[in-house]
Amino acid sequence: MKITVWNEHxxxxxxxxxxxIYPEGIHRALVxxxxxxxxxxxxxxxTLAEEDHGLKGEDLDSTDVLLWWGHLAHDQVSDxxxxxxxxxxxxxxxxxxxxxxxxxxxxxxxxxxxxxxRWREADDRELLWTVNPQHPIAAGxxxxxxxxxxxxYGEFFDIPQPDELVFVSSFSGGEVFRxxxxxxxxxxxxxxxxxxxxxxxxxxxxxVLKVLSNAVRWACQPEISKxxxxxxxxxxxxxxR
Amino acid sequence: MKITVWNEHxxxxxxxxxxxIYPEGIHRALVxxxxxxxxxxxxxxxTLAEEDHGLKGEDLDSTDVLLWWGHLAHDQVSDxxxxxxxxxxxxxxxxxxxxxxxxxxxxxxxxxxxxxxRWREADDRELLWTVNPQHPIAAGxxxxxxxxxxxxYGEFFDIPQPDELVFVSSFSGGEVFRxxxxxxxxxxxxxxxxxxxxxxxxxxxxxVLKVLSNAVRWACQPEISKxxxxxxxxxxxxxxR
Amino acid sequence: MKITVWNEHxxxxxxxxxxxIYPEGIHRALVxxxxxxxxxxxxxxxTLAEEDHGLKGEDLDSTDVLLWWGHLAHDQVSDxxxxxxxxxxxxxxxxxxxxxxxxxxxxxxxxxxxxxxRWREADDRELLWTVNPQHPIAAGxxxxxxxxxxxxYGEFFDIPQPDELVFVSSFSGGEVFRxxxxxxxxxxxxxxxxxxxxxxxxxxxxxVLKVLSNAVRWACQPEISKxxxxxxxxxxxxxxR
Amino acid sequence: MKITVWNEHxxxxxxxxxxxIYPEGIHRALVxxxxxxxxxxxxxxxTLAEEDHGLKGEDLDSTDVLLWWGHLAHDQVSDxxxxxxxxxxxxxxxxxxxxxxxxxxxxxxxxxxxxxxRWREADDRELLWTVNPQHPIAAGxxxxxxxxxxxxYGEFFDIPQPDELVFVSSFSGGEVFRxxxxxxxxxxxxxxxxxxxxxxxxxxxxxVLKVLSNAVRWACQPEISKxxxxxxxxxxxxxxR
Numbered sequence: 001m002k003i004t005v006w007n008e009h010x011x012x013x014x015x016x017x018x019x020x021i022y023p024e025g026i027h028r029a030l031v032x033x034x035x036x037x038x039x040x041x042x043x044x045x046x047t048l049a050e051e052d053h054g055l056k057g058e059d060l061d062s063t064d065v066l067l068w069w070g071h072l073a074h075d076q077v078s079d080x081x082x083x084x085x086x087x088x089x090x091x092x093x094x095x096x097x098x099x100x101x102x103x104x105x106x107x108x109x110x111x112x113x114x115x116x117x118r119w120r121e122a123d124d125r126e127l128l129w130t131v132n133p134q135h136p137i138a139a140g141x142x143x144x145x146x147x148x149x150x151x152x153y154g155e156f157f158d159i160p161q162p163d164e165l166v167f168v169s170s171f172s173g174g175e176v177f178r179x180x181x182x183x184x185x186x187x188x189x190x191x192x193x194x195x196x197x198x199x200x201x202x203x204x205x206x207x208v209l210k211v212l213s214n215a216v217r218w219a220c221q222p223e224i225s226k227x228x229x230x231x232x233x234x235x236x237x238x239x240x241r
Numbered sequence: 242m243k244i245t246v247w248n249e250h251x252x253x254x255x256x257x258x259x260x261x262i263y264p265e266g267i268h269r270a271l272v273x274x275x276x277x278x279x280x281x282x283x284x285x286x287x288t289l290a291e292e293d294h295g296l297k298g299e300d301l302d303s304t305d306v307l308l309w310w311g312h313l314a315h316d317q318v319s320d321x322x323x324x325x326x327x328x329x330x331x332x333x334x335x336x337x338x339x340x341x342x343x344x345x346x347x348x349x350x351x352x353x354x355x356x357x358x359r360w361r362e363a364d365d366r367e368l369l370w371t372v373n374p375q376h377p378i379a380a381g382x383x384x385x386x387x388x389x390x391x392x393x394y395g396e397f398f399d400i401p402q403p404d405e406l407v408f409v410s411s412f413s414g415g416e417v418f419r420x421x422x423x424x425x426x427x428x429x430x431x432x433x434x435x436x437x438x439x440x441x442x443x444x445x446x447x448x449v450l451k452v453l454s455n456a457v458r459w460a461c462q463p464e465i466s467k468x469x470x471x472x473x474x475x476x477x478x479x480x481x482r
Numbered sequence: 483m484k485i486t487v488w489n490e491h492x493x494x495x496x497x498x499x500x501x502x503i504y505p506e507g508i509h510r511a512l513v514x515x516x517x518x519x520x521x522x523x524x525x526x527x528x529t530l531a532e533e534d535h536g537l538k539g540e541d542l543d544s545t546d547v548l549l550w551w552g553h554l555a556h557d558q559v560s561d562x563x564x565x566x567x568x569x570x571x572x573x574x575x576x577x578x579x580x581x582x583x584x585x586x587x588x589x590x591x592x593x594x595x596x597x598x599x600r601w602r603e604a605d606d607r608e609l610l611w612t613v614n615p616q617h618p619i620a621a622g623x624x625x626x627x628x629x630x631x632x633x634x635y636g637e638f639f640d641i642p643q644p645d646e647l648v649f650v651s652s653f654s655g656g657e658v659f660r661x662x663x664x665x666x667x668x669x670x671x672x673x674x675x676x677x678x679x680x681x682x683x684x685x686x687x688x689x690v691l692k693v694l695s696n697a698v699r700w701a702c703q704p705e706i707s708k709x710x711x712x713x714x715x716x717x718x719x720x721x722x723r
Numbered sequence: 724m725k726i727t728v729w730n731e732h733x734x735x736x737x738x739x740x741x742x743x744i745y746p747e748g749i750h751r752a753l754v755x756x757x758x759x760x761x762x763x764x765x766x767x768x769x770t771l772a773e774e775d776h777g778l779k780g781e782d783l784d785s786t787d788v789l790l791w792w793g794h795l796a797h798d799q800v801s802d803x804x805x806x807x808x809x810x811x812x813x814x815x816x817x818x819x820x821x822x823x824x825x826x827x828x829x830x831x832x833x834x835x836x837x838x839x840x841r842w843r844e845a846d847d848r849e850l851l852w853t854v855n856p857q858h859p860i861a862a863g864x865x866x867x868x869x870x871x872x873x874x875x876y877g878e879f880f881d882i883p884q885p886d887e888l889v890f891v892s893s894f895s896g897g898e899v900f901r902x903x904x905x906x907x908x909x910x911x912x913x914x915x916x917x918x919x920x921x922x923x924x925x926x927x928x929x930x931v932l933k934v935l936s937n938a939v940r941w942a943c944q945p946e947i948s949k950x951x952x953x954x955x956x957x958x959x960x961x962x963x964r
Binding site for chain 2: 125127129130131132133143144154155156157161164165168169170171174175176178
């Protein structure tokens with residue numbers, strides 16, 4: 001299982017508060033947290049500043065699941081990399097979209113909607129409730145998951161109706177949010193998971209890591225169907241024989 | 242538009258606290274609240290104690306939308322009436338399932354699951370958030386709807402994934418609940434709406450009534466498809482010509 | 483109800499066979515066919531060759547439902563018009579996507595997938611079967627609808643799982659296709675309907691017109707929710723009060 | 724992985740034509756066909772005539788996936804066994820519902836609808852098309868699967884909208900059918916698969932067996948969530964701490 005963790009990696013270099021929480025960068029913190037939970041997984045990281053944002057064709061072709069964290073610089077992701085990632089998802093690569101990446105180009109491209117939401121930075125307590133207990137992404141996690149302090153993300157969240165809704169959050173302010181959502185797009189599996197604001201050490205929370213490791217396993221599809229989706233043959237009457 | 246409001250009508254006769262809130266019974270309170278919002282609607286009521294629970298064949302055949310409130314006596318609803326109501330839903334009658342009727346025989350029959358949930362009577366504040374703003378059932382209601390005090394209903398709510406999720410609630414205790422859920426069953430439309438505990442005057446809340454009147458309009462289908470669902474003809478090869 | 487019928491209008495001007503079938507253009511044929519079925523509707527048409535493809539901001543702002551037919555020149559639709567149409571759908575305009583417009587920029591933008599499919603031009607007989615009889619788009623149409631000769635469109639059709647599946651087609655060659663699919667995107671309703679190849683007079687078939695008139699009524703939403711989807715306010719704790 | 728194959732086992736004992744095709748009974752034919760495809764699986768069979776129809780409490784408690792074939796004697800399945808099987812599905816047992824078992828008590832109980840359909844015995848050729856190529860149940864199967872001769876099952880099929888639609892069939896007569904449908908009910912996974920009429924040797928077709936072995940793996944859930952669905956505790960405010 002080959003996993004690439006992508007991070008725009010700006011907050012951690014510019015904001016002292018974030019630097020203190022994630023001195024190694026969110027991407028490396030995620031690798032460190034996920035490695036013990038995912039046997040037989042190979043990790044690599046990639047960031048915005050690298051050539052091709054660290055996502056050349058061969059990098060993506062050998063990636064089974066891509067995690068994506070971005071916030072300040074969605075618009076700096078190049079058209080070329082956007083196309084490449086989008087295309088790989090449609091051909092079977094798993095994609096885990098994290099927190100503020102709800103506004104990333106690739107997530108909006110896959111959803112077709114604005115992907116907007118309401119938010120507030122006010123140290124709300126967030127509780128994530130499993131609404132689909134038998135879903136593999138919820139396996140073995142606390143019910144509910146408690147984040148003592150987190151950014152509030154609230155409805156209305158402008159996404160298509162998820163194929164499967166796994167988690168719904170409440171916040172101290174009384175808001176709710178569909179915080180764990182599964183989508184099938186082409187041959188790829190996409191999971192949006194809202195925890196992960198840069199000013200809280202959320203990616204060291206054991207249940208958050210448990211969810212993410214479950215999600216990676218769920219999104220990883222070792223065998224990709226050969227049924228073609230990318231061509232329109234002028235099929236002969238009996239082509240299927 | 243012909244609407245029947247069904248109520249088991251036990252709490253209001255036995256419990257002084259409930260009697261004070263709904264001296265006329267929940268069924269008549271609902272009619273009183275909905276009448277001004279639904280022009281061209283004819284209302285009738287029916288209760289458990291009546292012959293056939295007030296739901297004879299002709300009563301149901303002439304009903305476009307049935308509202309159902311029950312709590313203490315789900316098991317006193319007869320097999321015959323259960324079959325009749327179920328059958329009418331599959332043939333196109335709308336059904337609005339209210340609050341504790343999540344455990345009613347007809348709702349469990351239509352869902353196929355336990356329909357169980359968590360609950361607490363502790364004067365929680367409930368906020369109902371629209372997660373599908375353009376849904377006709379959410380038209381013109383506050384965002385969120387606030388119930389100052391209500392019984393807590395919490396996840397996990399054991400229902401099939403709703404065809405459309407309209408409202409999600411939060412409670413003072415931090416719980417969440419899928420409080421407004423649409424289901425298509427056969428030719429009938431079913432809406433589950435959780436507000437309505439008997440010890441709070443919820444059915445006089447203008448937004449609750451607005452939701453219910455929207456739901457009645459949504460569930461009412463004046464013309465029923467003639468495509469047969471209840472027979473299995475040994476169809477000839479060209480029967481469709 | 484204000485309806486705009488958009489057509490790239492190339493086949494009808496270049497291909498004598500198509501010219502004979504639709505001398506007035508597919509857009510005007512659609513208006514002619516739909517007018518008697520939709521009382522109180524105002525129609526206008528728009529084509530690729532017009533300035534802004536006939537879809538200036540004010541044109542779209544006053545459109546309740548847009549029908550879209552395109553085939554040869556998807557890539558000639560400008561970025562600006564694409565953004566404008568997409569944005570209007572997310573804010574509540576209905577969109578009916580016709581036949582080869584499965585590959586239009588706006589449909590692919592809304593779906594997030596390749597929207598590809600298999601096809602064959604071989605005078606197949608197509609039968610469209612209602613799999614959701616009580617859906618308003620299926621009201622009053624034959625079961626099945628028969629198109630004596632039509633282009634074959636076959637699975638796998640690379641779209642997200644539809645929110646509601648209304649029609650499934652079979653073809654003489656044995657293929658099947660999800661030929662009538664509903665999607666909610668933002669506040670807008672989208673219906674994809676596959677009949678309409680330019681070399682067959684499909685848009686004069688009474689059942690096809692019946693479906694389209696039903697779809698226009700279904701997609702038309704006179705009142706648009708005021709719940710904001712396009713902004714992310716840093717909501718104060720009690721903003722909802 | 725413990726698999727129980729249930730069969731009413733009447734046709735094979737009474738009808739010489741069926742006896743010739745399945746002299747050992749459909750249940751044993753299924754075991755024979757599936758064994759080579761499912762390593763580490765233990766099979767047992769059960770039939771209507773056995774005590775408790777071969778489905779005592781301990782039999783079901785130790786079953787991970789139950790396959791169910793029935794046709795003539797749905798109404799002879801006892802209330803007790805119905806409750807037991809239903810309950811086990813809600814608590815996580817997988818269920819594969821085969822062919823004419825669309826009218827079995829347990830499937831109708833789980834669906835809440837009539838589960839009726841149209842049918843014809845006329846040696847139609849059936850083609851099963853994958854409409855969800857990356858679904859694990861479709862892995863490695865031909866596209867389409869061809870059954871040279873089979874009973875026609877046609878729409879409208881009165882089921883709730885499937886959570887995932889995997890296969891759609893066409894028939895020589897031009898009909899279509901949603902022939903492979905996934906449902907989540909409680910903690911259990913349910914797959915309906917229409918091939919399997921008793922007068923054709925369908926359960927020896929390699930692709931049918933491939934689909935069934937995939938479905939068994941998909942429906943088998945080794946670890947069941949501890950989140951309770953069957954009780955309604957009067958939860959204290961901070962019960963989740």
